[in-house]
Amino acid sequence: MTTPTEPPVPPGRPAPARPGRKLGPVADNVGSAHRAWLDPMRTAYLASGLTLNELSGRVRFAKSKISELLRGVGLYPRWEIVLLLALELGMPNWPLYRLWSQAALEAHRNSDWINGCTDRTTVTATYTAPPLEHGAFRELVESDYALYAQVFLDDDQRDNAVDDTFNRLWLSWNEALAHHDTRRYAWDVLRATVMARTPHRDGRPELGAAAFDTVILHTLTDPADYANELTETLELFTAISRLPDRQLDVIILRRLCGFTHEAASALLGASLATIRSDERHATRFLDSVIPPPSTEGTTP
Template sequence: MSTPLDRPEYAASGPVPGGRPGRKLGPIADSVGSSHRAWLEPTRTSYLASGLTLADLSTRVPLAKSKLSELMRGIGLYPRWELIAGIAVILDMPVWPLQRLWRQAALDAQKTREWIERSSGKHPVTTSALIPPLEHGAFRETVEDAYRLYAQAFLPDGPRDTSVADTFDILWLSWNGALASPDMRSYAWNILRATVMAKTPHLDGRPELGTAAFDTVVLRALTYDADRMTQVTESLQLFKALTRLPDLQLDVMVLRRLYGFTPEETSALLGLPKPMVQSSERYAERFLESVFTPAPETEGPTE
C-alpha cells in the first residue's frame, strides 16, 4: 500500500534521519489504515529527525519504551490524544493538523465521540484552526483548486474534500521536510497522490477513475478522432485503458486531457520539468493509440 511519506509514487525526498544508538525502529504495521498513517508517518519522521531515542522520549512522556515503539509502529490500541499531544510538544510539531488527523483516524477506528473527548485529558481537541506557516498558506492558495480537481477524478465529493484537507495537514506536519526537499511542489504532489489513492477503489491493483472523470472523458474525448472516440467511450474501453497507464502518465493525462491544464501548468503542479511532462504525455498517447487501433479488415467468405 502506498503512503504519503514513506513510499511516494515518484521522485520525492524528505528528511534523512541520522544514526542513533539502540534498536532500530521497526516499520509501520501493514494493518494500519490510511487515516492512521496520515498522522503517524509525519510523527515518525519528526521523531527520527529529532535525534532522540525511545528511551529519551520515554523519560518525557508517561509511557514505557516498548509501548512507545508499538505506538510508532501503529501496534496495539489506538492511542489517546493526551499522549500524542505530549509527543508533539517534545518533537515541536504543529498541534492543530495533528489533532484533526488524529481525530479522523479515531473515528475511522470506530472510536466514539465521547471516547475522543474523554481521551483528550488536559489537551482537548481544538475546534478552531491555528495559523500555518505563511509559505504553506500561500502554496495552498495557489494549488488547492487544482488538487481538488485531481482528487475529483477518482473520488466523490466527501472523500475528495477530506483527501485534499488531509494533504495540506500532512504537508504542514512535514513542512521542514518539504522545504528541505529538492522541489516542494513534487513533495506536496506525492502526498496528494498517496492520500487520494489510499481512498480510491482499486481493481487488479490499478485505481478506478470516478464518475466525474468518466463524464469528462466523454465530453472531451481526449481530443482524438470524434467518430472513433464516440465508439470507444460508449464501450468504456478508453476509460479502463487510462487506469492501466503508469502513475506519472496517468497523472499527466488527468491534468492535461481531462481538465485541460497546459504543459506549463502541469509541470508546475507536479514539480517536474516540462519536457518530462510532454514525454509522459506522448508515451501515454502512444499506448492509448495502440489499444484503440482497429484491426485490419479482412474480406468475408466468397461464394
C-alpha cells in the same frame, strides 16, 4: 511556488547513531489514514536525536508503549499520549489532531470516544495558523488539487482528501522545503492521499465515475448514441487507468482537467520536456489499445 535557492540537506542522510534499541518498522496492518500522522511523527522522533528512554522520561509514559505507538502496534492510541509526544517533538497539534481524528474513525472509534479523549486533555488541539509559506502554497494550488481529486472521488471525499493533504504537508513542512522540489513533494502527498481513498481493481485506480461525468455524455439525448458513447468512454478510461503513475497523472491533468503543458509542469514539479514525453508515451499506449472508429462502408 518556487523552492529555496539553497535548500537544506535533503532527507535521506542517515540520522546520528543513538544508544538503545532501534525503532522498528510500522506494522503492516496500519492503514493509510493512520500513517498520515504516524509517518511525520516517526520522522520528527528520528530527527530529534532522542532515545526512546529519554522520550519516555520526558513525557512520563512507558518506553514500551511509546515504541508501540510509533510502530502502530496494538490499540489505536488516545489523543492524550499523541499530544504529549507532539509537544515534546515540536509538532503542530492542530493538523495532527485533524489527521488523528480521521484515522480514529477509520479505526472504528466513534465520536464519543474521540471527544472523550480530547475533553480529558489539559492542552487541547486549539487552531494555530500554518507557516506563511504553507498557507501561500495552499492558496496557489488547492483548487488545482481539487480538480485532480475530483476525477477519482465524490465531492465529500475530494474535499477531505485535499484537506488531509495540506494537513500532512503542514506536519512535514520542513521536510517538504528540504526536498529538491517542494511542488513534487507536495504532489506525491496529494497522490498518495487520493489513491488511498480511490477504489482499485487489479491494482489500478477505477475511473468509472469520472467516465459518467464527461461533458459529451451530458449533451446526448438519443439513448442509442448515449449507450455507444458511454461504451467507448468506459473503454478509454479503463485504458487510462492502466498507464504508469506519472503518465496517468499527465493524461488526467491534460485531457480531463484541461491544463496546459506549462500548468501541468508547474503543478507536478516536472520539466516541460518530461510532461511532453510522458504525454507522447501515454498517447501511443492509448492509441494501441483503443481501436480507431470503424470506416467500413464509407467512401474512400
